[in-house]
Amino acid sequence: MSARAGSASVHPVDDELDPAARRLLAFEDAWTGRTGAKDSAIREEFGVAPARYYQLLSAILDSPTALRHDPLLVRRLQRVRDARVAARASRTFRIDQEPLD
Numbered sequence: 001m002s003a004r005a006g007s008a009s010v011h012p013v014d015d016e017l018d019p020a021a022r023r024l025l026a027f028e029d030a031w032t033g034r035t036g037a038k039d040s041a042i043r044e045e046f047g048v049a050p051a052r053y054y055q056l057l058s059a060i061l062d063s064p065t066a067l068r069h070d071p072l073l074v075r076r077l078q079r080v081r082d083a084r085v086a087a088r089a090s091r092t093f094r095i096d097q098e099p100l101d
Helices: 003-010 021-030 038-046 050-061 064-069 069-088
Strands: none
Touching: 003 050, 021 050, 021 064, 021 069, 038 050, 050 069, 064 069
């Protein structure tokens, strides 16, 4: 018996991405380059609010299983997500108050 075959019995087959996560990644991949009302498409396709969709997507992108499933797509989506987080963090929220007379 090879070491590879033996290791398969030690680690159950949990390396496979669940169907819901696959569907979500496929949707993101298909959406690339398209324009339009993505929020509406998310509601129609998944039946969840866009905020929840992006929470689910972020969790999937952090999964090593997703990275093994489609490394190019996951890394691209991670870069996009990380750039948005950095842009949000760099914004300053200043309240300019005019002096009271």
